[in-house]
Structures are given as structure tokens and as C-alpha cells.
Amino acid sequence: EVQLVESGGVVVQPGGSLRLSCVASGFNFHDYSMHWVRQVPGKGLEWVSLISWDTVSAFYADSVKGRFTISRDNSKNSLSLQMNSLRTEDTALYFCAKDKALLTTWSGFHYWGQGTLVTVSS
Amino acid sequence: EIVMTQTPLSLSVTPGQPASISCKSSQSLLYSDGKTYLYWYLQKPGQSPQLLIYEVSNRFSGVPDGFSGSGSGTDFTLTISRVEAEDVGIYFCMQGLQLPLTFGGGTKVEIK
Numbered sequence: 001e002v003q004l005v006e007s008g009g010v011v012v013q014p015g016g017s018l019r020l021s022c023v024a025s026g027f028n029f030h031d032y033s034m035h036w037v038r039q040v041p042g043k044g045l046e047w048v049s050l051i052s053w054d055t056v057s058a059f060y061a062d063s064v065k066g067r068f069t070i071s072r073d074n075s076k077n078s079l080s081l082q083m084n085s086l087r088t089e090d091t092a093l094y095f096c097a098k099d100k101a102l103l104t105t106w107s108g109f110h111y112w113g114q115g116t117l118v119t120v121s122s
Numbered sequence: 123e124i125v126m127t128q129t130p131l132s133l134s135v136t137p138g139q140p141a142s143i144s145c146k147s148s149q150s151l152l153y154s155d156g157k158t159y160l161y162w163y164l165q166k167p168g169q170s171p172q173l174l175i176y177e178v179s180n181r182f183s184g185v186p187d188g189f190s191g192s193g194s195g196t197d198f199t200l201t202i203s204r205v206e207a208e209d210v211g212i213y214f215c216m217q218g219l220q221l222p223l224t225f226g227g228g229t230k231v232e233i234k
Contacts, residue, residue, distance in 0.1 A: 044225060045225040046225075047223040050221075059221050062222070095171075100173070106218065107159065107218050108161040108223075110173060112170040112172070114169075114170050
């Protein structure tokens with residue numbers, strides 16, 4: 001059974017930093033690209049970032065480019081998102097998601113975690 | 123950026139009746155590999171999204187056969203043949219052709 005468990009969401013002040021983590025199990029983590037997707041509670045979904053299965057490529061939404069950094073440790077089946085210079089508009093539930101396609105940079109989201117809530121507020 | 127437009131915003135359906143949701147993309151989602159990268163997800167109340175349909179019309183494992191996807195190019199439809207109570211939630215379409223990956227605004231389905 002595929003499981004994705006996020007952690008690290010807290011209340012942080014504007015301008016602050018935070019690191020989110022996602023631990024994966026139930027599949028060959030090193031064979032799949034991974035994503036972060038966020039959702040303002042009660043609102044729509046926004047793709048945030050992806051890192052390729054081989055760690056070679058990382059991509060970001062314009063809204064977070066230069067502030068967020070995605071990384072992964074294939075030896076630990078873990079995914080991270082380092083979030084710097086946080087803004088109030090970054091407040092959201094952050095999901096990690098497994099890509100559907102094997103050994104492909106991206107396709108679509110296959111499985112999602114339950115999310116971790118980040119609140120940016122003074 | 124590819125813009126995904128979903129209609130309607132909400133649907134109130136009598137149990138056992140069909141429902142359809144439309145999704146239109148601002149450009150074709152057909153890739154040179156012959157696949158069309160259009161996905162459908164359902165977010166049930168209090169849960170994370172779950173994959174229903176991938177590449178327009180392929181039902182994901184465990185998804186009831188009452189769910190079907192159709193369309194091509196820029197116009198797509200999700201159809202529920204007979205809506206049941208457990209089908210309530212918000213349905214999202216998503217394009218996986220190009221970055222940034224983008225979603226439709228969602229269609230909230232409720233039971234009458």
C-alpha cells in the first residue's frame with residue numbers, strides 16, 4: 001500500500017522559514033518523480049514544485065521560485081521542501097504527491113498524502 | 123500556462139441519476155507520444171484528492187466503472203452514470219502536459 005506522510009507544518013511569521021518533510025512507503029521511491037501541491041483551505045489546488053526521480057531536475061511554480069527548494073533522499077524514501085521568505089499568501093495545506101509515470105520527469109499525480117498545514121501569520 | 127476551465131461550479135444530483143462535468147483546456151493536451159495528459163481527481167470532504175481517471179479515459183485501479191472520462195484535444199468530460207452518496211465531494215481536472223501543472227477550479231457535487 002502506498003503511503004505518503006507529510007510533517008513540518010506550523011504557524012510561522014512572515015519572512016520566516018520552514019522545512020516540510022514527506023516520508024514514502026509502499027513503492028520504489030527512487031523510480032518516481034515527486035511533487036508538492038498546496039491548497040488554501042476551501043479553495044483550489046496549486047502545483048508548487050517537482051523533483052525528478054533521479055534528482056537531476058527540479059521545477060517550481062513562479063509564485064515560489066527563488067524562495068522554496070525541493071529535495072529528496074532516495075536512500076531514506078524522503079522528500080523535503082525548504083520554504084524561505086514566507087508570505088501570508090503561502091498559507092495552505094501542503095500535500096506531497098507521487099507521480100504516476102515510472103522513470104519520467106512528470107506526468108500526473110498518482111497518490112497524495114494527507115497534507116500538512118502551513119500558516120504564515122504575525 | 124495552460125488554463126483549465128471547469129463547469130459547472132456545483133451540481134446537486136438525485137441519487138441514481140447521472141452527472142457530467144466539463145473541463146476545457148486553453149490548448150491541446152495531446153503530446154507527441156500520442157497520449158493526452160488530462161486527469162480527473164475527487165476530493166471527498168476532509169480528505170486529500172484521489173485519482174479517478176488518467177489520460178482522459180483510463181479508470182484508476184479500484185475506481186467504480188460508473189465513472190468514465192471522454193474527450194480529446196481541449197474538451198473533456200467526466201461522467202458518473204449513477205451518482206451515489208459516496209460520490210460527493212469536489213471534482214478537479216488537471217493537465218499534465220506542461221509545467222506549471224494546472225487544475226480546473228473544481229466542481230462540487232452534492233446529493234439532493
